[in-house]
Amino acid sequence: MNKETQWIVEAIEAAAKTADRDGEYWRASYTEQDAEITALLAQYMRDAGMEVYSDAVGNLFGRIEGKSRRIVMSGSHRDTVRHGGKYDGMLGILTALKAAAALKEELGEPEKTVEVAAFCEEESSRFPTSYLGSRNLTGDLTEAELDDLDADGVRLAEAMKQSGYLKSPISIPRQELERFVELHIEQGGVLEKEKKQIGIVTDIVGMFCGEIYVRGQQNHAGTTPMWMRKDPMPLAAEFIFRLNSWAMEHKTDMVCTVGRMVIEPGNANVIPAHIMFTFDIRSSDEALLSESREKIRQLQAELTADVSIEVKITCDEAPVHLDLQGRKWLREIAEEEEISYREMVSGAGHDSQMIGQKYSTNMLFVPSKDGISHSPKEYTSPEDIDAGYMMLKNYLRKTAWKR
Amino acid sequence: MNKETQWIVEAIEAAAKTADRDGEYWRASYTEQDAEITALLAQYMRDAGMEVYSDAVGNLFGRIEGKSRRIVMSGSHRDTVRHGGKYDGMLGILTALKAAAALKEELGEPEKTVEVAAFCEEESSRFPTSYLGSRNLTGDLTEAELDDLDADGVRLAEAMKQSGYLKSPISIPRQELERFVELHIEQGGVLEKEKKQIGIVTDIVGMFCGEIYVRGQQNHAGTTPMWMRKDPMPLAAEFIFRLNSWAMEHKTDMVCTVGRMVIEPGNANVIPAHIMFTFDIRSSDEALLSESREKIRQLQAELTADVSIEVKITCDEAPVHLDLQGRKWLREIAEEEEISYREMVSGAGHDSQMIGQKYSTNMLFVPSKDGISHSPKEYTSPEDIDAGYMMLKNYLRKTAWKR
Numbered sequence: 024m025n026k027e028t029q030w031i032v033e034a035i036e037a038a039a040k041t042a043d044r045d046g047e048y049w050r051a052s053y054t055e056q057d058a059e060i061t062a063l064l065a066q067y068m069r070d071a072g073m074e075v076y077s078d079a080v081g082n083l084f085g086r087i088e089g090k091s092r093r094i095v096m097s098g099s100h101r102d103t104v105r106h107g108g109k110y111d112g113m114l115g116i117l118t119a120l121k122a123a124a125a126l127k128e129e130l131g132e133p134e135k136t137v138e139v140a141a142f143c144e145e146e147s148s149r150f151p152t153s154y155l156g157s158r159n160l161t162g163d164l165t166e167a168e169l170d171d172l173d174a175d176g177v178r179l180a181e182a183m184k185q186s187g188y189l190k191s192p193i194s195i196p197r198q199e200l201e202r203f204v205e206l207h208i209e210q211g212g213v214l215e216k217e218k219k220q221i222g223i224v225t226d227i228v229g230m231f232c233g234e235i236y237v238r239g240q241q242n243h244a245g246t247t248p249m250w251m252r253k254d255p256m257p258l259a260a261e262f263i264f265r266l267n268s269w270a271m272e273h274k275t276d277m278v279c280t281v282g283r284m285v286i287e288p289g290n291a292n293v294i295p296a297h298i299m300f301t302f303d304i305r306s307s308d309e310a311l312l313s314e315s316r317e318k319i320r321q322l323q324a325e326l327t328a329d330v331s332i333e334v335k336i337t338c339d340e341a342p343v344h345l346d347l348q349g350r351k352w353l354r355e356i357a358e359e360e361e362i363s364y365r366e367m368v369s370g371a372g373h374d375s376q377m378i379g380q381k382y383s384t385n386m387l388f389v390p391s392k393d394g395i396s397h398s399p400k401e402y403t404s405p406e407d408i409d410a411g412y413m414m415l416k417n418y419l420r421k422t423a424w425k426r
Numbered sequence: 427m428n429k430e431t432q433w434i435v436e437a438i439e440a441a442a443k444t445a446d447r448d449g450e451y452w453r454a455s456y457t458e459q460d461a462e463i464t465a466l467l468a469q470y471m472r473d474a475g476m477e478v479y480s481d482a483v484g485n486l487f488g489r490i491e492g493k494s495r496r497i498v499m500s501g502s503h504r505d506t507v508r509h510g511g512k513y514d515g516m517l518g519i520l521t522a523l524k525a526a527a528a529l530k531e532e533l534g535e536p537e538k539t540v541e542v543a544a545f546c547e548e549e550s551s552r553f554p555t556s557y558l559g560s561r562n563l564t565g566d567l568t569e570a571e572l573d574d575l576d577a578d579g580v581r582l583a584e585a586m587k588q589s590g591y592l593k594s595p596i597s598i599p600r601q602e603l604e605r606f607v608e609l610h611i612e613q614g615g616v617l618e619k620e621k622k623q624i625g626i627v628t629d630i631v632g633m634f635c636g637e638i639y640v641r642g643q644q645n646h647a648g649t650t651p652m653w654m655r656k657d658p659m660p661l662a663a664e665f666i667f668r669l670n671s672w673a674m675e676h677k678t679d680m681v682c683t684v685g686r687m688v689i690e691p692g693n694a695n696v697i698p699a700h701i702m703f704t705f706d707i708r709s710s711d712e713a714l715l716s717e718s719r720e721k722i723r724q725l726q727a728e729l730t731a732d733v734s735i736e737v738k739i740t741c742d743e744a745p746v747h748l749d750l751q752g753r754k755w756l757r758e759i760a761e762e763e764e765i766s767y768r769e770m771v772s773g774a775g776h777d778s779q780m781i782g783q784k785y786s787t788n789m790l791f792v793p794s795k796d797g798i799s800h801s802p803k804e805y806t807s808p809e810d811i812d813a814g815y816m817m818l819k820n821y822l823r824k825t826a827w828k829r
Contacts, residue, residue, distance in 0.1 A: 245633075246612070278648065
């Protein structure tokens with residue numbers, strides 16, 4: 024393991040120390056923990072001779088001025104979910120930081136300007152919306168979202184101001200951005216299972232998510248004959264069963280999950296008044312996502328009889344296809360460096376999903392032990408970090424230093 | 427409306443004043459509210475010249491000694507569910523109390539000894555087990571249950587002692603009990619819909635209830651392909667859907683409800699690790715209950731594939747058939763008094779269900795407005811209370827005064 028990878032492994036541990044929130048691992052946005060990591064990363068950036076600045080919403084950037092003002096950017100998010108882990112997000116920031124620093128030292132001034140990014144609020148770690156930082160970069164963050172409230176009723180705008188941000192207009196697209204690349208843990212078990220060190224991401228799945236409200240009539244479970252009932256439960260069950268059966272027919276291209284259900288009033292001896300359940304459908308194939316929209320509509324129409332079924336869409340994002348030229352370069356680098364890899368789809372959303380809708384974007388995955396993420400058990404071995412580092416460093420060299 | 431019914435209507439309001447628990451209607455067992463109602467009912471009993479005593483667990487009795495020590499008992503429960511109403515339980519106690527008092531005044535010493543009962547903890551209003559008071563009467567309460575804990579971790583035995591009970595052995599069957607009769611609100615909408623004032627109960631349904639645990643494997647909703655999943659949700663949905671479809675085929679004789687579900691961890695973007703859902707199956711037909719046990723076993727066997735399904739039975743009670751002679755008397759009384767009635771099955775459990783397993787027992791229903799119970803909206807009109815009072819008074823006259 025080279026000394027740069029050694030530095031990353033140690034920096035992961037140093038960064039982790041800032042995420043202790045009342046005894047649990049949680050770095051929510053615009054908190055003490057967030058201020059601490061921001062200070063630490065800024066110090067690392069300054070140590071590497073980078074110019075350090077934050078944008079209006081608090082994304083942190085380390086900048087190496089190049090001959091051109093066109094930017095090659097790399098990084099990831101610095102927030103974590105509650106009970107999260109040390110690698111998700113942070114590994115991509117620290118790897119980018121070290122790669123850019125090492126290249127600057129070895130090769131001097133780059134052709135393109137290089138920026139290392141540490142985005143805030145990707146995980147919806149505190150406020151309801153995700154990808155807040157990267158959407159500010161692309162110009163897709165709306166003023167209305169600044170009124171969002173956290174669990175304690177604090178306004179997003181207020182939280183930003185208290186952290187010293189929101190002193191300039193938000194959501195101004197970064198015109199000079201030419202290319203973005205993000206290294207991230209896989210958050211799944213495919214690389215480990217197939218004994219590959221690197222995943223070169225081809226697409227980030229599109230998502231069609233929502234909440235389905237089935238409204239019936241609350242009644243006593245003992246005294247209401249079957250024929251008098253308007254019971255939402257069997258309808259909800261049939262909806263979920265049939266939706267899943269349909270998804271199973273497309274099992275190589277799509278995933279479908281019902282992970283949450285709320286039953287009111289939720290007593291064993293009361294026919295529920297209403298039921299809410301979520302659906303989360305993902306595919307890299309836009310045609311399958313369209314079909315899923317149609318399937319939800321069809322089930323809604325067929326199952327509405329004595330109960331009413333309402334569908335509330337909470338997310339409808341097209342798949343993002345990552346940059347073909349960048350993917351070719353990444354394959355070449357892997358082959359030159361003799362690093363085992365496979366091309367793969369990302370089933371999880373990332374900042375790259377936002378940025379990739381407007382700018383040439385690529386993603387690299389490194390293995391997650393046992394496929395675990397969003398858990399203190401997250402782990403990626405130093406050997407795999409080393410492979411990721413070599414991939415990212417060579418990619419930045421090729422794209423920004425043009426060597 | 428005669429003056430006795432007027433008294434009952436006023437007493438209902440007086441009793442209701444004792445059930446205010448921090449602003450909500452809730453008379454849980456062995457609480458201040460319970461002590462207040464017990465004192466009030468004891469006073470009413472003494473005012474009517476009854477001998478008043480409590481048994482080991484706190485059931486309250488008002489006794490009118492007769493020529494025989496054999497007992498005709500009438501009453502109901504004095505506890506209420508949280509957010510409950512004024513009529514459930516209390517109407518049966520007050521109607522019995524007034525009917526016995528009026529008969530004593532009109533006819534003097536009865537042939538049989540008459541007792542008016544105000545049972546405690548029928549509703550599982552504070553502790554996990556139901557029908558605690560009536561099961562003490564029949565000898566079916568176990569010592570082990572005294573270790574049950576309430577939501578604050580208080581032991582049942584401790585709560586009883588603090589209320590001044592548990593000074594003598596529990597669960598001694600009442601040998602002298604000859605006959606029990608309970609008047610209760612219907613808790614359903616059949617009488618109202620059919621414009622009948624009285625329901626003469628033929629059977630109390632048997633219940634087969636439990637919790638079904640479906641255990642799969644928690645995973646990320648985006649990164650776990652369909653073929654790699656062990657998702658308990660579609661299996662739970664299929665189980666509920668098929669169980670309900672089967673129950674619908676028997677819709678005149680059986681009801682089946684899934685009213686509660688717990689999903690772990692319950693996030694929209696996480697494949698659940700495990701799911702628990704309840705089932706509540708009731709029928710007056712023992713053969714159908716047997717079939718339901720078989721159906722649950724069959725679904726468990728057929729659906730266990732990648733997930734494990736465990737069935738935990740929480741209640742398995744045979745239907746109770748109420749006393750045929752008593753039903754005949756009640757029909758005769760209704761016809762003599764020109765009160766509209768129908769015979770009907772009780773879909774809810776009652777103290778009569780416990781007592782009826784060992785002693786000759788009958789039940790009378792009066793209408794519940796809009797079928798509502800377990801709610802502050804409970805209401806039974808004075809006219810319907812009057813009809814119930816006339817039924818119960820004549821029944822007690824016939825059985826205890828033998829006139």
